[in-house]
Amino acid sequence: MTQTSSQARPERRSRFIDKNLWWLMPGPAVLLLFVLTILPLIFNLVLSTQDRFVSAAQPSSFVGLGNYLDILKDERFWNSVWQMTKFTLIAVPAQLVLGLLIALLLNRQVPAQGLVRALILLPMISTPVAIALIWALMFNPQLGVLNYFLETLGLERSLWVADERLAIPALALVDIWQWTPLVAIILLAGLQTMPEEPFEAARIDGASPWQLFWRITWPLLQPTLFAALTLRMIDALKTFDIIEVITQGGPGIASETLNVYAFRAGFEFFRVGYAASLLTMLLLLVTAIAVGVNLLRRTR
Amino acid sequence: MTFLRTRAGRDRLNNWVLNTLLLLVLVVLLFPFVWMILTSLRDQVQNTSAIPVWWFWPTLQNYRDVIVGNNFLFFTFNSLVIAAAATGLGLLFGLPAAYAIARFKLRGLAAWILVSRIIPYITFLLPWFLVFSSLRLIDTYLALIVTHLIITLPMIIWVMIAFFEDIPIDLEEAAMVDGMTRFGTFLRIVIPLVMPGVVTASILAFIYSWNQFLFSLILAGPNTKTVPVAVFNFISYGSINFGGIAAAAVLITLPVVILSLIVQRHIVRGLTSGGVKG
Structure with missing residues (x-):
């Protein structure tokens, strides 16, 4: 060479x-x-096409769509879909409304701006298990501070997550507390990148703040709102930590979402094949909703 | 009420009302943290009183019980190793990927990485569990670090795309005219310029790996259990009281809060880049 x-x-x-x-x-x-x-x-x-258990003693066998057919007849599956839907339908709209209000509150000269923004981040940055533990203590029917507040306000004590009907709304409350700040921050970013001109033009024409909001801010904010909606819908459907730590899906199966049910089926009942089909259903549902929200965005 | 007739007076009143509302929002958002700290500093008698005890002599006994009695430092070490390794590997794989997406406009790839965010983590967990069990990798750092990459890698890529896009391409072209290779330019010119972004991305990735609960719940064992799972186990065995639970919650959250305050200015951008830019 x-x-x-x-x-x-x-x-x-x-x-x-x-x-x-x-x-x-x-x-x-x-x-x-x-x-x-x-x-x-x-x-x-x-x-998901196998009838398979974790233990090696039981051989797995091909069952085709058998697991899926079983799922459709499984009341516990339908319950979990319903709980998941309820959780999302309570949490996400509340987060969007409250998040928008907080974003509007922040979108002006705010005293101690840096500190306020740092503090507002805390709920979404903190370890979910820690958050869940502290809310579990606050929800405690005998000694929890939330019941103390209710009594001080002259209201009746509540069982919170120990009440079958209240378990999902109470868990959604934790989700709202945890994720409203993120929605607020996303919307604030949207508000702050808006062009100045339409606002100035409208002000010259004598528009009221109310008109400014509905005629200019609201339409310009649509893309950001849909981005926040998509993000939160997907994450709310997948919520696991908060539910598993606070209620483990209880009382009974009153707060068992599809996520939690699939987890039980796979890792506690060791019905691997069945759990896999539950997970496929979860994936289909989440994808369908993500696509649905996006289609909605296109048509607007 | 004469000042209400002037515009400045109305503005002042408006501002006062809005600031009060904001303060109310902050009180609600921060109350659980305040309550967590107070509970962690009270003894069992004070914590089980029917009327909350607001004034008391703080005790550190709960912290002592959690740290000494429950091997807390060992679990902290596990969490630290796993989060640090997953973040380091995430940077190693993620930085070049994010740069390529930003410079070569690989929109499809960016979208694909974003889509992986839609998929519930639990869908991967069942196959992972079966594979790792058959490889006898359950309860090893390797299994946990590799799976935590699913959190850190996309996070680092999303955050860094925006930072790389902000670097003017002229700078790189100038360096390449001087005979540097494109990859050399990336390493020696671009990376130093995006250091603030690298710090933000690393801290976010570290935080979300530290916070991860589901993977460790299944894939960890006595040797690799992370803090969130360890604390969850304390309460399921009922071995810890109110004060202990609160102290444990404070101890898990503290590192994350300190880290987030360091990069507070960039963290908003980091957190929203995955959501808004998609």
């Missing part, structure tokens, strides 16, 4: 790298995410 070609080789190699950088750079991350997400999804789909 001659002198020149051995000098040219590193040169050529670096040119090769530069030319192929567009796939070499994201390649490892994509491969990793593929192995960690897509392969498990496929495996999960395969599992």
Whole structure:
């Protein structure tokens, strides 16, 4: 080998790298995410067609769509879908309304702005297990501080999460407390990037603050609102930590969402095949809702 | 009420009302934290009183019980190792990926990574559990670190795309005209410029890995149990009282709060970039 070609080789190699950088750079991350997400999804789909238990003593057998047919007849499945829907329908609209109000409160000269923004982040940054523990203490029917507040206000004490009918609304309350700040911050970002001109023009024409909000802010905020709605819908449907720590799906199965039911089926009853089909249903539901919200956004 | 007739007076009143409302919001948002700290500093008698005790001599006994009696430092060490390793590997894989997405405009890839956010984590957990059990990797750091990458990697990529997009391309072109390779430019010119972004992304990734509960609940064991799962177990065995639970909650949350305050200015951008930019 001659002198020149051995000098040219590193040169050529670096040119090769530069030319192929567009796939070499994201390649490892994509491969990793593929192995960690897509392969498990496929495996999960395969599992869902089997009658399989964790213990090796019981051989797994192919049942096709059998698990899915069983699911449709499973009252506990329908209960879990209903609880999940209830949780989301209580939590998310409340977060959007309260989040918008807080965003409007923050969208002006606020005293100690930096401190206020730092404090507002705390609920969503804190460890969910810790949050769940502290709310569980506050919900305690005998000694919880929430009942003390109710009594001080002259209201009746409540069983909170120990009451079958109140378990889901109470858990949704925790979710509202935890995630309203995120909605507020997303909407605040939307408010602050709005163009000034339409507001100035409207003000010159003598528009009232009320008109300014409904005629200009509200339509301009639509994309941001839909982004917040999508994000929160998806996450609310997937809520696990708060529910598992505070109620474990109880009392009975009164607050058992699909997420929690699938977890029980898989990791406590060890019905792997059945749990896998429950998870497929969860995935279908979450995807359908994500797509649905996006379609809604397009039509607006 | 004469001042209400002037515009400045009305504005002042308006501002006063709005600030009061904001204060009310903050009180509601912060009360659970205040209550958690108060509970952690009271003894069992004070905590089980029918009327809340607001004034008392604080005691650190609950913290002592949790830390000494429950091997808390060991679980903290586990959490630290797993979150740090998952964040480090997340940077290693995520930074080049985010740069490529920003520079080569790989919109489809960005969308695909965002889609992985829709999928409930629990859907991956069942297959992971079966695979890791057959490989005898349950209760190892390896299993937990690899699975925590599903949190840290997308988080780092989303946050960093925005930061890379803000770097003017002229800078890189100038360096390449001077004979630097594109990858060399990335390493020596671009990365130092996005350091604030790297810090933000790392801290966010660390926080969400630290907070993770579900994966450790299934994949960890006595040797690798993380703090959230350890604390959840204390309460299921009923070995800890009100004060102890609150003290444990304070101890889990404290590192996360301190970290979030350090990058407070950037954290809003980091948190919303996944949501709004999608």
